[in-house]
Amino acid sequence: MASIVALFLGWVLLFTQSGSGNALSLNYYEKTCPDVETVVTEAVKKAMAKDKTVPAALLRMHFHDCFIRGCDASVLLNSKGNNKAEKDGPPNLSLHAFYVIDNAKKEVEALCPGIVSCADILALAARDAVVLSGGPTWNVPKGRKDGRTSKASETKQLPAPTFNISQLQQSFSQRGLSMDDLVALSGGHTLGFSHCSSFKNRLHNFNATHDIDPTLHPSFAASLRNICPKNNNAKNAGATMDPSSTTFDNTYFKLILQGKSLFSSDQALLTTPKTKQLVSKFASSKDTFSKAFANSMIKMSSITGGQEVRKDCRVVN
CATH class of the missing domain: 1.10.520.10 (Peroxidase; domain 1)
Structure with a gap:
């Protein structure tokens, strides 16, 4: 209650x-x-x-x-x-x-x-x-x-998949959403598929000292590099967001802790004590994550801004 x-x-x-x-x-x-x-x-x-x-x-x-x-x-x-x-x-x-x-x-x-x-x-x-x-x-x-x-x-x-934690925080706070909302709503990444273009920044020429993002689990990085080779621009190549990508669960948070998340913005959730603590909390309890996600969805979906009721969703009245 x-x-x-x-x-x-x-x-x-x-x-x-x-x-x-x-x-x-x-x-x-x-x-x-x-x-x-x-x-x-x-x-x-x-x-x-x-x-x-x-x-x-x-x-x-x-x-x-x-x-x-x-x-x-x-x-x-x-x-x-x-x-x-x-x-x-x-x-x-x-x-x-x-x-x-x-x-x-x-x-x-x-x-x-x-x-x-x-x-x-x-x-x-x-x-x-x-x-x-x-x-x-x-x-x-x-x-x-x-x-x-x-x-x-x-x-x-x-917010882009390459964002760091301060960029993410700024993007969410501009819309009245907190760090708690940021971590909970990121859990939506438990569903779906991503194209290579959203995470190839972590696989090739990552920075001046590393070709591959060192926070990626080595075997996971190797499998992603197979799917997304450096000069391959295959339009539909990519990976599922998590192995249970059609089931809404808390696997996403477990993968972040294992270095097996796809996006820089996912991994970024481990870079502040508060967001890291929330990732661990949601990874250990699907129920806790589910409640937080529902709460944050209500908050996000309540940012309003329109003027009319369209007859056809694709065109203004």
Whole structure:
């Protein structure tokens, strides 16, 4: 009960600080679209049955959306005319499964036209992606609005896989997120796959004295160098984020402690006493990690910023 109260207080506090004035609440659609959550869950389930990479894709999409202009579904907008949208910015070129949100939106529009924002659908789908992969559930506050602006140039604001701890801390604190949130949300890396381009900095010409990042476990580094040779630019080469990459668990944190995480930004979590302590804590208890992750997801997904409820998630009204 205490943890539920803590979660509740956490998001109430955040909404009062939210810049856009969009008041979020758990029962936002209770009267206007009571079945929205069921519809979104079914859309995610259906997509997952055909493609096991969907959960990782939806979680990453939501994260990349919230970190630019708040959780306003700007990541879903298509480029138009001279404007190159977020989804066509370099860090987002590997995003996929946009069709899952389109399908959910179509179903929701048939039930409750013009009521539910694409941003809320994405927030719900990200939660469902985690739950259906064996992770924790949480109550998603609702009432986000969809944004009208999406610029590829702004995707450089996203935290990069090469970031060190001070760069990560700055990126998260600018969005009202703490070091605890940083470590908990990094645990989303338990799902999915990464291309060589995101971690090859650790495998070749690492620095003036080391070709390979010395914090990488030697046999793990050797296996990654096989997958990602120095001059091979194979587009689809890469590695899963952890061996259980379709199951939401705490393996990611165990791998960091073993020197077997993919990104510099993962390894960076061991470089301050506070973040290292959290990594160890989450590595030793899936339950502790799950609670922290749910809490931080509520906090992150409550950064609002939109203006309208789009009829079509890919274009402004």
